[in-house]
Amino acid sequence: MALVWDDDERMLDEAARAFLDANSPPAELRRLRDSRDPEGFSRALWHEMAALGWAGLLVPEPYGGLGFAHTGAGILCEHGGRTLAASPLFATAIVGATLIGHLATDAQKQRLLPALARGELLCALALEERARHDPAAIAMSATPAGDGFRLDGEKHFVLDGHVADLLLVVARRADAASDEDGIEVFALPRATVGLGVERTVMADSRNAATLRCDGVHVAAEARLGLPGQAEAALAHTLDVARICVAAELLGVAAEVFARTVDYLKQRRQFGRVIGEFQALQHRAARLFCDIELTRSAVLRALRAIDAADPRLGALASVAKLQAAETATLAVNEAVQMHGGIGITDDIDIGLFMKRGATLRQLFGDSYFHADRYATLAGY
Amino acid sequence: MSDPETFRVEVRAWLERNCPASLRAPANAAVSSEDTICWGGRGWVFASEDQRLWLERMAARGWTAPEWPRDYGGGGLDRAEARVLREELARIRARSPLASFGLSMLGPALLRYGSEEQKRRFLPPIVRGEIRWCQGYSEPGAGSDLAGLQTRAEDRGDHFLVNGQKIWTSYADQADWIFCLVRTDATAAKQEGISFLLFDMESPGVSTRPITLISGSSPFCETFFHEVRVPKDQLVGELNRGWEIAKYLLTHEREMISALFGVGSAGQATLAEVARDRIGLRAGRLADPGLRHDIARQAIDAEAFAATLERVVDEAKSGLGTGAASSLLKYYGTELNKRRHELLMAIGGAEALGWEGERFDGGALARGWLRSKGNSIEGGTSEIQLNIIAKRILGLPG
Numbered sequence: 001m002a003l004v005w006d007d008d009e010r011m012l013d014e015a016a017r018a019f020l021d022a023n024s025p026p027a028e029l030r031r032l033r034d035s036r037d038p039e040g041f042s043r044a045l046w047h048e049m050a051a052l053g054w055a056g057l058l059v060p061e062p063y064g065g066l067g068f069a070h071t072g073a074g075i076l077c078e079h080g081g082r083t084l085a086a087s088p089l090f091a092t093a094i095v096g097a098t099l100i101g102h103l104a105t106d107a108q109k110q111r112l113l114p115a116l117a118r119g120e121l122l123c124a125l126a127l128e129e130r131a132r133h134d135p136a137a138i139a140m141s142a143t144p145a146g147d148g149f150r151l152d153g154e155k156h157f158v159l160d161g162h163v164a165d166l167l168l169v170v171a172r173r174a175d176a177a178s179d180e181d182g183i184e185v186f187a188l189p190r191a192t193v194g195l196g197v198e199r200t201v202m203a204d205s206r207n208a209a210t211l212r213c214d215g216v217h218v219a220a221e222a223r224l225g226l227p228g229q230a231e232a233a234l235a236h237t238l239d240v241a242r243i244c245v246a247a248e249l250l251g252v253a254a255e256v257f258a259r260t261v262d263y264l265k266q267r268r269q270f271g272r273v274i275g276e277f278q279a280l281q282h283r284a285a286r287l288f289c290d291i292e293l294t295r296s297a298v299l300r301a302l303r304a305i306d307a308a309d310p311r312l313g314a315l316a317s318v319a320k321l322q323a324a325e326t327a328t329l330a331v332n333e334a335v336q337m338h339g340g341i342g343i344t345d346d347i348d349i350g351l352f353m354k355r356g357a358t359l360r361q362l363f364g365d366s367y368f369h370a371d372r373y374a375t376l377a378g379y
Numbered sequence: 380m381s382d383p384e385t386f387r388v389e390v391r392a393w394l395e396r397n398c399p400a401s402l403r404a405p406a407n408a409a410v411s412s413e414d415t416i417c418w419g420g421r422g423w424v425f426a427s428e429d430q431r432l433w434l435e436r437m438a439a440r441g442w443t444a445p446e447w448p449r450d451y452g453g454g455g456l457d458r459a460e461a462r463v464l465r466e467e468l469a470r471i472r473a474r475s476p477l478a479s480f481g482l483s484m485l486g487p488a489l490l491r492y493g494s495e496e497q498k499r500r501f502l503p504p505i506v507r508g509e510i511r512w513c514q515g516y517s518e519p520g521a522g523s524d525l526a527g528l529q530t531r532a533e534d535r536g537d538h539f540l541v542n543g544q545k546i547w548t549s550y551a552d553q554a555d556w557i558f559c560l561v562r563t564d565a566t567a568a569k570q571e572g573i574s575f576l577l578f579d580m581e582s583p584g585v586s587t588r589p590i591t592l593i594s595g596s597s598p599f600c601e602t603f604f605h606e607v608r609v610p611k612d613q614l615v616g617e618l619n620r621g622w623e624i625a626k627y628l629l630t631h632e633r634e635m636i637s638a639l640f641g642v643g644s645a646g647q648a649t650l651a652e653v654a655r656d657r658i659g660l661r662a663g664r665l666a667d668p669g670l671r672h673d674i675a676r677q678a679i680d681a682e683a684f685a686a687t688l689e690r691v692v693d694e695a696k697s698g699l700g701t702g703a704a705s706s707l708l709k710y711y712g713t714e715l716n717k718r719r720h721e722l723l724m725a726i727g728g729a730e731a732l733g734w735e736g737e738r739f740d741g742g743a744l745a746r747g748w749l750r751s752k753g754n755s756i757e758g759g760t761s762e763i764q765l766n767i768i769a770k771r772i773l774g775l776p777g
Contacts, residue, residue: 003690004697261773276777281769288768289707296686318682367672374675379651379665 001303003296009071016079019052024085026348032086033205039163040199040207041086049087050119058097063113065097070240070305074247074298081251081359084351086206088122090244091160096123098240099168103185103225103233112166112187124164125237126155126211133364135170135238140213142171142184148220149173151186151213157361161209162199165190168224169213170234183231185224192216204354239316242363243301246316246323249359250298253291253323253330256352260284260334267339280337287330294319294326314376317369324366327356383459390467397436399429402474416478419508421555437476438507444482447490452503458696480549481505481512483635485558485577488628492575492616501577513580514632515545515559515602516625522547523763525560526569526622530604532561532576539563539576539614541584541607547757551587551600554580558628564619575621577613584608594749595734595742632758633709650674650719654726670725677715677722684715706771710764713754720748 005013023045032040049055057072059065066072073094080089093116100112100123115121130137140153151171161167167188176182188195194216200208225233261284264275274280301319304312331353335342342349364372417423417430425431437443440454445461447453456464468475486505489498504510521528530543541561551557556579564572580587584607589597616624651665654674658666665671691704723744724731731748733739755761769775 002693002697003686004693261775264775273776275775278766278769278777281773281775281777282762282765284773284775285710285765285768288773289711292707293680293683293687293711296690297683299690300682300686315682318679321676321679322683370672370675370679373679374651374664374671377651377675377678378663379655379660379671379674 001307003299003303005071005075009069009075012068012072013075013079015052016076017082019048020079020083020085023048024083024087026084026351029084029086029205029351040205041088041163046087046119049089050117054089055093055119056097056113056117057093059093059101059113059117063101063109063117065113065117069302070243071299071302073240073244074302077244077247078251078254078298081248081253081355082255083251084348084355088119088160088163090241090248091125091164091207092116092119092121092123094244095125095159095237095241096121096166096168099125099185099233099237100187100224102236103229104187105225108187108224121166122160122164123166123168124158124160124209126158126161126167126169127234128157129153129155131156133361133368135234138170138172138183140169140171141174142186143174145217148218148222149184149186151188151216151218153213155211156200158197158209158211159362160207161197161211163207167192167195167197167211169211170230181228181231183234184227185230185234186218186222187224188216188218188222192218202358204351204358206355206358235313238363239312240305242316242320242369243298243305245359245362246294246298246301246319249320249323249327249356250291250294252352252356252359253294253327256330256334256349257284257287257291259349260330260337263338274337283333283337287326287333290322290326290329294322297322314373317364317373317376320364321366321369321373324360324369328360331356383463386460387463387467390464391470393440394467394471394473397433398471398473399433401427401429402433402476403471415474417474417476417508418511418550418553419477419479420511420553421509422553423508423511433474434476434508441506443477443508444486444502444506447486447502447506451490451498452506462692477508479505479508479511480514480635481510484514484628484631485512487631488558488575488624489615491627492624494615496612497577497615510555511550511553513548513551513554513557513602515548515551515557517547518544519546523760525625526573528560528562528573530559530561531565532563532574532609534563535608538611539609541576541578541604541609543604545602545604546590546599548587548600548602549598549757551580551602552589552597556580557585557602558615560621560625563621567619570622572619573621573625574618575615575624576609577615578607578609582607582609592750592753594746596746596750629759630705633705633764636709636713636754636758650677650722650726653723657726657728657730670722673725674722677718680715681719684711687711706759706764706767709758710755710761710768714761716754717751720751724748 053066054076056065057068061067076089097116100109104112112121116123127135129139140151140155142149142151151169169186169188171184171186173182173184194214196212198210200210202208264280264284265273267274297319301315304315309315334349335353338349341347417434419434441449441452442454442464445454445456445464449455482505486502489501516525518528518530530541530545532539532541556577559576559578560573561576562572563574584605586603587600590599590601591597651674654665654670660666688708727744731744734742734745
């Protein structure tokens with residue numbers, strides 16, 4: 001598939017740009033932050049997004065969604081990075097929809113996906129247990145008990161955890177043959193007895209939570225899909241999620257870069273605009289190249305999802321690492337080139353820097369992905 | 380125009396019959412050496428009969444210049460067909476039948492700026508690899524500031540009289556003809572007094588002196604012109620309008636350098652393959668974790684660069700090209716290639732510094748590493764590419 005957008009993708013791009021510019025610019029994130037909004041996003045805005053079909057973008061048509069190509073998810077995430085839009089889009093419409101779509105039984109999909117696609121069922125993936133991303137280190141235990149399981153353990157960095165209607169909890173069966181298998185995913189309603197969810201306030205002012213299971217009893221039907229299928233579905237979901245995070249990072253990088261280049265053309269010192277100085281021009285030009293390479297890597301990875309490319313894992317790591325490194329350089333250069341005003345809360349650069357830092361950690365930082373890439377390549 | 384897939388079947392069958400087996404293998408394991416390339420020209424000595432046959436057969440179909448019009452000896456293929464041909468050549472790992480500055484630089488400039496007579500005279504011998512061209516651009520006092528060139532061409536009625544000196548003229552000592560930038564108006568602003576001339580390197584008054592590089596090879600020359608007579612019909616485009624042609628041609632030079640020295644050339648062993656071979660694995664991982672990380676980072680950047688090359692082609696097909704892609708590709712491709720060579724040296728350790736003898740493959744690693752240092756200088760330095768990006772794409776002033 002060509003590495004350019006087709007007509008449907010271009011239309012979605014224009015619609016997403018116009019909608020988010022009008023309804024969820026960085027000022028909206030400031031409002032949520034400064035008013036200490038208990039939910040961390042606007043329900044009214046989310047309903048409008050759902051009405052545009054975004055909640056069900058990746059949900060197949062038989063389950064009430066649009067069944068759009070994954071490039072569409074990338075486009076929405078890139079614009080989300082550009083405007084810092086806070087919404088359940090990522091946790092629900094991308095991570096939740098992909099995991100349920102790839103793991104759940106048909107009966108479970110019938111029950112969950114149509115509501116998800118309408119924007120009425122918010123999801124949160126409870127995966128991480130350590131400070132750094134480590135999907136193999138699952139200690140949350142699922143002990144067979146009665147006709148179901150008992151869950152014990154703790155999860156961190158659960159995006160949208162405190163607002164989700166459904167928590168997708170990754171656990172390891174206590175009777176697993178080894179540390180390598182026995183992974184299951186349980187779909188727990190918020191009201192489940194013994195389930196404790198606590199919001200954590202993060203630097204980027206976006207939603208995250210910790211989750212605690214103290215002897216939570218769940219019925220066997222709470223397990224998504226059939227035994228032994230969760231690991232592959234989770235691995236695929238993580239790759240889709242990483243590529244979409246990379247798209248959001250691309251949006252962050254491109255936006256702060258555009259703002260920085262504008263500033264270089266306006267700010268005057270020594271009787272001229274600072275953009276005339278070659279020391280700054282070359283740094284800006286290098287960053288431009290990095291952003292273009294990142295754009296290619298992200299698009300290549302998005303296309304790979306829809307093409308069921310056997311190298312999806314490697315391409316996801318390429319995209320995530322490129323995007324994280326580029327966005328980190330872009331926000332650092334943006335602050336430095338803005339000078340003193342760059343470290344104030346008066347302008348938005350700092351908001352992009354904080355969001356970039358969260359996205360950098362999310363589902364694996366650059367060290368994780370360099371290591372994974374080498375492992376997948378057999379060295 | 381035929382259907383690309385029908386065309387693919389034809390191409391595949393033709394290549395199967397016509398591409399000699401000896402030209403389907405990778406040229407060299409780690410370093411792509413310039414001496415496996417077929418450059419053609421009056422004095423060319425083919426490395427093998429297969430190399431000669433391969434050039435002759437491809438040239439007969441015009442496939443050394445697939446997209447040039449048939450009238451000028453080219454293949455007359457459209458973009459889609461040319462892509463199929465490239466893919467099929469890559470599929471069997473066929474080596475290029477002909478590399479030349481005529482194909483990659485002068486040809487495109489002549490197609491755009493040359494007269495009908497000039498196209499018919501100069502393009503077919505380029506396609507057939509009969510005339511090898513060199514490029515007379517840089518001068519001792521005009522490197523990055525190319526428009527400051529001083530080589531003069533005086534109008535003497537029926538001819539120009541050329542005096543001056545060029546430097547960094549690639550393979551001038553082996554080339555048959557030169558395309559050369561000369562000053563034809565010393566009073567005009569520097570970009571407005573330049574013309575674009577073609578002349579035979581055997582003309583009286585032309586002499587060359589190879590420059591020995593740190594790699595030990597001498598791909599570049601100093602080239603001297605003393606009272607060289609150039610017929611008037613060998614002026615391309617209008618008098619004093621040569622700078623426009625020069626810039627157009629530089630775009631093609633940047634693309635050629637990205638292709639020639641860019642990463643992931645067909646048949647090159649990957650860094651990981653070389654490292655596995657030389658360092659070995661421990662528990663499935665390269666035994667040196669720091670090197671492993673750096674190799675992975677390089678491979679990831681190379682993948683992003685390859686995707687960018689692909690995207691540039693796809694965008695051009697959709698009419699979305701930015702136009703400044705060649706500076707990005709030239710800058711990034713050459714910097715990436717330099718990093719690749721640094722890593723090859725790190726993987727090879729002290730052995731990689733071997734300079735002579737069979738054990739060190741004649742010093743191929745060290746010589747390739749040293750040669751790569753020129754990549755980000757020749758064809759416009761990395762700094763010039765960054766200037767172009769800053770000014771033309773980002774619109775920064777000054």
